[in-house]
Amino acid sequence: xxxxxxxxxxxxxxxxxxxxxxxxxxxxSTTQHRLGIGEITLAPHTQGPPQHRHAQHDEGFYxxxxxxxxxxxxxxxxxxxxxxxxxxxxxxxxFANLGDEPALLLNTFTPDLYVQxxxxxxxxxxxxxxxxxxxxxGVMSRYATVPATDFA
Numbered sequence: 839x840x841x842x843x844x845x846x847x848x849x850x851x852x853x854x855x856x857x858x859x860x861x862x863x864x865x866x867s868t869t870q871h872r873l874g875i876g877e878i879t880l881a882p883h884t885q886g887p888p889q890h891r892h893a894q895h896d897e898g899f900y901x902x903x904x905x906x907x908x909x910x911x912x913x914x915x916x917x918x919x920x921x922x923x924x925x926x927x928x929x930x931x932x933f934a935n936l937g938d939e940p941a942l943l944l945n946t947f948t949p950d951l952y953v954q955x956x957x958x959x960x961x962x963x964x965x966x967x968x969x970x971x972x973x974x975x976g977v978m979s980r981y982a983t984v985p986a987t988d989f990a
Contacts, residue, residue: 843868850877853960856969857881866950874950878943880906880935888971889932893982896948897925899933904941907934911986930986955981 843864851862857880864875878899880886889909899906901921908915908923910931917923925931935941947953958977959969967973975985 851957853956855956855959855963857884858886860945860956862953862956864950865953869950871950872948874947874953876945876947876953876956877902878945880904880933880941880943882935882938882940884935886933887974887978889930889986890975890978890983891930891986892925892927892952893984894927894949895951895982896927896946897931897952898944898946898948899923899925900944900946902942902944904935904939905937906941906943907936909933930988952981952983955983 845863851865853860853862859879861877861879862874863877864873866872866874899908899917899922901917901919901923903919905916905918906921908917908931910925910929915923933943955977958980959974962973962977963969978984
């Protein structure tokens with residue numbers, strides 16, 4: 839029988855990516871890799887990754903606090919706290935915190951494929967490589983994710 843996974847407010851794996859903090863709450867080990875969950879803290883005036891498409895997983899974002907701007911193709915949506923954005927495979931997307939306060943998001947991956955992406959970015963930075971759009975895209979490519987160049 840599987841055991842309960844309980845991650846407290848100070849627990850989880852914390853990954854610092856420049857002005858963004860990702861806290862892994864579920865890496866897929868409890869869910870047989872069906873679901874991964876992270877908590878993202880976006881500093882004020884922080885852009886997310888280059889607009890991209892996932893081929894093998896759905897991604898969800900629940901805005902806990904602040905307002906996050908989701909860009910999908912050519913359209914930007916302001917998403918205040920209490921908003922859920924679900925991104926199915928193939929949909930071009932990115933996000934940003936354009937406000938003056940931090941934004942907090944709950945981030946889901948179905949299946950958990952993309953959790954390792956954040957660890958790889960952390961390791962890339964620790965190895966001395968700068969976090970740039972180009973280096974980010976390189977790491978994305980390991981996880982069936984490609985830049986949405988038609989909207990760049």
